[in-house]
Amino acid sequence: MAKALEGFNFEQRHGKARVRVARVWRSKDGRHHFMVEWNVNISLLSNCVAAYVSDDNSDIVATDTMKNTVYVKAKECSEQLSPEKFAILLGEHFTSFYPQVYTAIVKIVEKPWERISVNSQPHDHGFKLGSEKHTAEAIVQKSSVLQLTSGIEGLSLLKTTQSGFEGFIRDKYTALPETRERMLATEVTASWRYSYESVSSIPQEPLYFNDHYLNVKKVLVDTFFGPPVGGVYSVSVQSTLLQMEKAVLGRFTDISSVQLKMPNIHFLPVNISSKDNGNIVKFNDDVYLPTDEPHGSIEASLSRFRSKM
CATH class of the missing domain: 3.10.270.10 (Urate Oxidase;)
Structure with missing residues (x-):
């Protein structure tokens, strides 16, 4: 959202890029493991113009806080979920928890870890790195309006x-x-x-x-x-x-x-x-x-x- 500033249109956003997180889930018996590795990029559109014009940081969500939020929310996800669902979850958190944040853009690139097979049997906890990557981007507004995009790279x-x-x-x-x-x-x-x-x-x-x-x-x-x-x-x-x-x-x-x-x-x-x-x-x-x-x-x-x- 552009703001009028001293005769100019001013737009700003800030975020945290390349937050790497791996999450392992275990079956109820603890034998079978499931894992993902995500590279998370967060960008927040918020009402923090004062930080630019008045040296007032009181409306800024620190980017270190964004990074820590990724790990906390990953921990809270007790069941497997897609990168799309995790991106939406993060977007909902930032737009609902912080009054000044009106839009969150969360993009996730999933590293292609694939379960290996030994003697034609899927391994309980063994993975190898594949090739193409699964991508997801959620743009979440405070009103819960959503734009959701998925993709493939490579x-x-x-x-x-x-x-x-x-x-x-x-x-x-x-x-x-x-x-x-x-x-x-x-x-x-x-x-x-x-x-x-x-x-x-x-x-x-x-x-x-x-x-x-x-x-x-x-x-x-x-x-x-x-x-x-x-x-x-x-x-x-x-x-x-x-x-x-x-x-x-x-x-x-x-x-x-x-x-x-x-x-x-x-x-x-x-x-x-x-x-x-x-x-x-x-x-x-x-x-x-x-x-x-x-x-x-x-x-x-x-x-x-x-x-x-």
């Missing part, structure tokens, strides 16, 4: 065929040949906005959004690759991106919008020859030079009508 996908790129603009700067046979690789960053508009309207199941995260990821992956036999042809990264977004909105009625960023990570065909040997290495859709710089940058969002994303 979802690496690659297929060795069923991809091409043809018919693009050609001019004097164009060196890229057209092809119907290329490798397609990307690292997906996805975010999706839920249609819930208040804290009271969200589903009560503690792990509801964890299940949604896994299901959205499956839809994205399945759409990218197509059927296990034969796959599906990709005309371009742009075309595949839109099909993935359509699949998410078509599958999940409580998601109002989805945004994907899909860099085109290049695997360049290798041809090597010399004047003495014309075919030291001749490319036949088999030898590539992997490179991630520079790469193509493709992103787009798809929303239902009336979505605010």
Whole structure:
């Protein structure tokens, strides 16, 4: 909320970033362990302009207090819950406990610890680090109005065929040949906005959004690759991106919008020859030079009508 200040519009917020917390839960018999590691970022919008203009800190929630609150609230969560639920819980606390705080923005990135299996049996308390990360952001207002977004970071996908790129603009700067046979690789960053508009309207199941995260990821992956036999042809990264977004909105009625960023990570065909040997290495859709710089940058969002994303 902007304030008029000496003839200017003034906006401010403050918070605590990169608060790392791990939480372990145990089954009733104490045998099975469940754990998460979260990186929590908090930003508070509050009425503390006096700290800027009058050297008066009496309305400031100390960022050290925010950090400690994360640990206390994690301790109070006696049952497993999703990062979305924890972000909402923190947002509700800051906007209800402090009169001067009118909006809390809480973003959580979950580190991908996965339970290991030994001899095909899930281990009671053993975990390994996976790849892509689960993200969540809750914007909670004092009135309990809610904006909730989930996402994925670092979802690496690659297929060795069923991809091409043809018919693009050609001019004097164009060196890229057209092809119907290329490798397609990307690292997906996805975010999706839920249609819930208040804290009271969200589903009560503690792990509801964890299940949604896994299901959205499956839809994205399945759409990218197509059927296990034969796959599906990709005309371009742009075309595949839109099909993935359509699949998410078509599958999940409580998601109002989805945004994907899909860099085109290049695997360049290798041809090597010399004047003495014309075919030291001749490319036949088999030898590539992997490179991630520079790469193509493709992103787009798809929303239902009336979505605010």
